[in-house]
Amino acid sequence: MNFRNFIASLAVLGSLAAPAFADDELYTKQFGGKPGMAKITHEMMVGVLADPRIKDFFAKTDIERLEFLLAEQFCELVGGPCKYSGRDMKTVHRGEKINTAHFNFLAEHLQVAMENNGVPTWAQNKLIAKLAPMHRDVTEPR
Template sequence: MHRFTRSAALAAVATLGLAGAALAQDAVPPAEQPVDPYAQSNANAHATPLTDTRVFDAFHGKDGLTRIAADMVDRSLADPRIKEIFATTDLPRLKRTLAEQFCYVLGGGCDYTGRDMKSVHKDMGVTNRDFNAMVENLQWAMEKEGVPFFAQNKLLAKLAPMQRGVVER
């Protein structure tokens, strides 16, 4: 009886060990299938879209958001606090993907074709101060477009949780 119990216990440990190894292997993606950071996924936009389209309308739809994204980027390029961070950036792509992201999160029915927030800002060394400078430029851009405060605040509330993925130090 004693013998049986011991070998059963050993068998159980061996089985668990094998199962553990199989689980650990499953957690690592196979090397021959690299994750494509450019694969389209609205999950990369890092927010659930608004369902009330009044906010999207207050931004003057996709055209308004395209103007705001472009103006925010242009202001950031002229901003001595953060302009150097954009030295090697593909600017037309940044303006386009930002407008798509804003449109998606405001429930405008756009698809976001950019990369996910964490990997795109990885190793950029963005600080909270940089983040606030960028948000200030966005506020100026929304002001210029004549977006009412209630709508400005809705977009800012959607972007605020992204700070953790963008800021690294």
């Protein structure tokens, strides 16, 4: 590799690194960091568990653990300093018979929780955009 190419690669690496820094700001500033994300996932689950359309799915679930894992997962998805330690989405939701409507109801509760915690729409959309492709692993065709 000659010098010019070397500098060009540094520029590429630099531009890859830059958004990671900006994304950490997304987590800390827009989602309120660890306490903010814990509050959002808790309020989301309060909404889910009060929703007759989907609450029965969670009848046997350890909610405290689920909230912890969701906060960790969402933190990682918005570029925060976390590493999701739970099981993969396909394994967890397999056999639950979750459909697109259920998926959207849950997403609704997340959106309400983000809204109530002052997360701006553009930042809400960043998380939603990361979750949307998980639809195929979470739901089952009917």
